[in-house]
Amino acid sequence: MNCRECKEHLYEYLDRELTPAVEQEIRQHLTDCPPCGEQFDFEKLFLGFLRARCRAQGAPADLKRRILDELLDE
Numbered sequence: 001m002n003c004r005e006c007k008e009h010l011y012e013y014l015d016r017e018l019t020p021a022v023e024q025e026i027r028q029h030l031t032d033c034p035p036c037g038e039q040f041d042f043e044k045l046f047l048g049f050l051r052a053r054c055r056a057q058g059a060p061a062d063l064k065r066r067i068l069d070e071l072l073d074e
């Protein structure tokens, strides 16, 4: 697992869409790699915030995904 792979799977990880093996690899990487760990903490908070808003406003899932993808590109 490298940083790029970790970031690619971050949302799947947050959504618990990964297999236990991949999930384990990500958890390991987040522990070993402070920058990714920090990003994960941020994404987790952000996703929670976004979900609360989307629930209120009924934003489509693909819009949410696009916002998240743009943030990841920064």
Ligand SMILES: [Zn+2]
Pocket: 002, 003, 004, 006, 029, 033, 035, 036
């Ligand atoms: Zn990393």
